[in-house]
Amino acid sequence: MPSLGADMESGTLLEWLVRPGDTVHRGDPVAVVDTDKAAIEVESFSDGVVGDLLVQPGTRVAVGTPMARIESGAAPAAAPARASAVPGSAVPVVASPPVRHHAAELGVDLTRVVGTGRNGRVRREDVDAVARAAASAASPRPEAGPVPAEPPATAVTATGAHRRRVTPYARRLAARLGVDLDALETGDGPVTAEVVRARAAATPTREPAPPPPPETETEIATTPAERHTEPATHGPGRAAIGALMSRSKREVPHYCVATTVDLAAVTAWLRRTNRERPVAERIVPTAAVLRATALALHRTPELNGFWVDGAFRPAAGVHLGVAVSVRDGALVAPAIHDAADRSLPEVMDALRDMVRRARNGRLTRAEMADPTFTVTDLGDQGVEEVIGVIYPPQVALLGVGRVVERPWAVDGLLGVRPVVRLTLSGDHRVTDGATGARFLNLVDELLQEPEEL
């Protein structure tokens, strides 16, 4: 495990990009490591053939721990392991949500389905074919075992025939741009984002899809599901989040306080002012909540900073991390820098720009580094309350639910108001519930006067 930063003591292996028997050269990417801040590709230090892989994906090891043996010796003429890779690994499966549900109902593992739709997209019929094949073969389902066995006959994937080495970014980009990784000619080198972009630029996109089969009228577009190496079917982002959240739950004594905030003033004000704004500059309620949060943090510095070496270090500025789910199922929380010093339209611009780039995999290193507080807004997912887990070494997190209309008493009269549930998770080593309560009340007050935001 190499040291990928001065403060790095250990790292979590997210995935291997090579297999035993692969020939590697100095500088080739061989693994992806999560440093708690970012997923970073690790390169081989020498030429040779990959021997034993000593560390399993998902494992956290100290800096300096050997991760794999690279045997320098005569390299075999070809890298045989690449031809016998586990089917379906490392190739993103693209299937629409209805097809995913259909596959789940039939117990079909999407990673072993060959998509016949455009760009290899999995169609309902492809799932059915695999299900039929599995049923006619009297053998147990291949997905029953922890490590996939031979796939059913009709499900033999062309994709499994030669495993491509693909950088995680390139894989996300390919899924996003609808580029078929297997159709790329890159010789022996890894598939990089450049190759994917070049391919996407060269391919005419968005041409009409082939005529749909009649029974798929509910089939809809996809959130590309990234399927991965065994044993889990989760992307590397999952492992990174898992490692960080485990650490948080292990080390951080959380407290949670919550309040319901009346958003009538904000929504009325936004509706009025948005009418004057071009569509591209319209402000969504989330931006107002972010802006109010930044201002409240500015006045509650004990929630804005880091727990380092057994002590709290307040941060100089308010860098608001915003949890963004990327379409492959990963989660990133890039920062809006100096959010307390930006106007509401500026915060909205920053938010829009950041989410777009997060989903294109084009965040900058600076944005990924060191948010001082995180906001996680799951309102678009339809939940009313989010009791979040703090991102260490930060010391607090705000969960934002959906804006819902509720009966609400104002001045002794009952009315229907748009309200939102705000939940603060705080680190008890730094603050108490009283601080969290003060912070939430500040946010509430600020949201009652949106023109001041």
Place this chain on the structure above:
Amino acid sequence: VSVTLSETRELVKTSLAHIVPADEVDTLSDDADLRRAFELDSLDYVEFVERLSQAAGVRIDEEDYPELRTITTLTAFLAGRR
């Protein structure tokens, strides 16, 4: 001015293409909820509205959002605006 369902469908497809893989618009039912079907969050939705407004050449205010819910309701909305 009449607007056909298939015209609306094309508009939706063009507008969504920059946000999500939009080919499946072709196979979407006329009455499917667009926002839910394509899993659009609020920021995606603003972008969709922006592109739709440009492509259709009509102004779309926030009050109009409920009328954009499906291909059918959107077709009626566009017919009323042109």
